[in-house]
Amino acid sequence: MEEYRIAVIPGDGIGPEVMDEAVRTLNAAAKKDGTFSFHFDTFPWGCEYYLKNGEMMPADALDTLKAYDAILLGAVGFPGVPDHISLRDLLLKIRHGFDEYINVRPVKLLPGAPCPLAGAKPEDIDMIFIRENSEGEYYGTGSWLYRDTPQEVVIQDSVFSRKGCERVIRYAFDLARKEKKSLTSISKGNALNYSMVFWDQIFEEVGKDYPDVEKKHLLVDAASMFMVKDPKRFGIVVTSNLFGDILTDLGAAISGGMGLAAGANLNPDRTFPSMFEPIHGSAPDIAGQGIANPLASVWSAAQLLEFLGHKDQADRALEAIATLLREHRDLTPDMGGTASTSECGKAIEALMLA
Numbered sequence: 001m002e003e004y005r006i007a008v009i010p011g012d013g014i015g016p017e018v019m020d021e022a023v024r025t026l027n028a029a030a031k032k033d034g035t036f037s038f039h040f041d042t043f044p045w046g047c048e049y050y051l052k053n054g055e056m057m058p059a060d061a062l063d064t065l066k067a068y069d070a071i072l073l074g075a076v077g078f079p080g081v082p083d084h085i086s087l088r089d090l091l092l093k094i095r096h097g098f099d100e101y102i103n104v105r106p107v108k109l110l111p112g113a114p115c116p117l118a119g120a121k122p123e124d125i126d127m128i129f130i131r132e133n134s135e136g137e138y139y140g141t142g143s144w145l146y147r148d149t150p151q152e153v154v155i156q157d158s159v160f161s162r163k164g165c166e167r168v169i170r171y172a173f174d175l176a177r178k179e180k181k182s183l184t185s186i187s188k189g190n191a192l193n194y195s196m197v198f199w200d201q202i203f204e205e206v207g208k209d210y211p212d213v214e215k216k217h218l219l220v221d222a223a224s225m226f227m228v229k230d231p232k233r234f235g236i237v238v239t240s241n242l243f244g245d246i247l248t249d250l251g252a253a254i255s256g257g258m259g260l261a262a263g264a265n266l267n268p269d270r271t272f273p274s275m276f277e278p279i280h281g282s283a284p285d286i287a288g289q290g291i292a293n294p295l296a297s298v299w300s301a302a303q304l305l306e307f308l309g310h311k312d313q314a315d316r317a318l319e320a321i322a323t324l325l326r327e328h329r330d331l332t333p334d335m336g337g338t339a340s341t342s343e344c345g346k347a348i349e350a351l352m353l354a
């Protein structure tokens with residue numbers, strides 16, 4: 001029997017609460033399937049660790065994580081630790097260190113999920129965002145000149161390499177071909193006259209290898225408007241790190257809310273472990289109350305199952321989420337229910353094992 005070794009980083013706030021349910025889902029999938037199992041090792045890294053040790057995770061954390069088949073992350077960030085430290089010194093260090101250059105974020109309205117768009121039906125909102133995840137505006141270099149003087153100047157670099165753009169755009173084209181959907185590139189070439197003109201050029205170049213894929217192109221401002229007014233026009237979407245970060249929160253809002261949105265940070269070459277996480281943060285406002293919605297975390301567990309080659313079990317997990325929404329049962333308060341985090345997770349487990 002195949003055993004997968006999974007590194008678990010529950011993190012801060014509601015991270016540990018939702019993580020328990022992702023682990024429960026994975027164990028249920030393994031039990032139902034019977035041909036594989038999971039071994040989990042949990043690492044107590046995050047803001048509490050930072051306050052005790054002066055670092056979000058140990059200096060050799062990546063060496064430790066390298067030995068695992070995949071990483072599950074809850075959420076990081078908490079009042080008392082600046083967000084740029086909690087984000088950069090844990091999440092971004094792993095994404096960059098393991099060259100997880102693809103961020104996959106499904107934006108799919110399941111029947112029964114709350115949607116703020118008047119008249120929108122599930123078939124209208126069914127897209128997959130492929131966000132560049134290794135460079136762009138989050139590269140993390142720049143300068144801070146004349147600090148604390150009236151002449152103070154900050155420069156934040158955004159880095160777009162040919163290799164970085166080509167590989168994410170090619171990944172998106174391959175997915176569009178496989179899913180038989182259109183591919184929309186979202187950029188901003190009219191204002192960002194280097195980075196985004198370059199991005200557009202590479203989209204054109206790579207697109208020549210995919211004559212069978214319907215290609216679309218939108219400026220990011222128009223794209224955000226169309227996501228609200230006409231979401232049906234999107235199938236597969238490829239965009240930069242920053243635009244993808246922002247637009248996928250909008251995507252989450254139109255497809256059931258933050259409690260339902262999952263994201264996979266993939267190293268498609270499988271040289272390093274990939275990392276799976278809900279896209280929401282640590283939600284300090286509801287942490288410790290046992291009411292956090294675990295469905296985003298369960299969905300990220302489904303993404304992990306699919307990445308490991310168990311699409312049938314991934315589909316079962318998604319079907320379990322869909323069942324709770326359709327039957328409007330065992331849902332947490334953000335979805336209009338009264339269930340606790342663990343009651344919701346146990347309902348998913350029961351459906352997975354049925």
Ligand SMILES: NC(=O)c1ccc[n+]([C@@H]2O[C@H](COP(=O)([O-])OP(=O)(O)OC[C@H]3O[C@@H](n4cnc5c(N)ncnc54)[C@H](O)[C@@H]3O)[C@@H](O)[C@H]2O)c1
Binds near residue numbers: 278283284285293
């Ligand atoms: N990937 C990550 O780890 C990640 C992502 C975003 C923000 N953060 C960090 O999280 C902290 C809080 O950030 P924020 O408040 O901007 O975003 P957030 O996603 O934590 O919360 C935004 C709102 O959504 C609600 N919410 C989020 N997840 C929920 C869930 N599973 N169930 C029910 N309600 C949920 C929260 O209660 C809150 O009202 C910050 O420190 C931030 O840096 C981390």
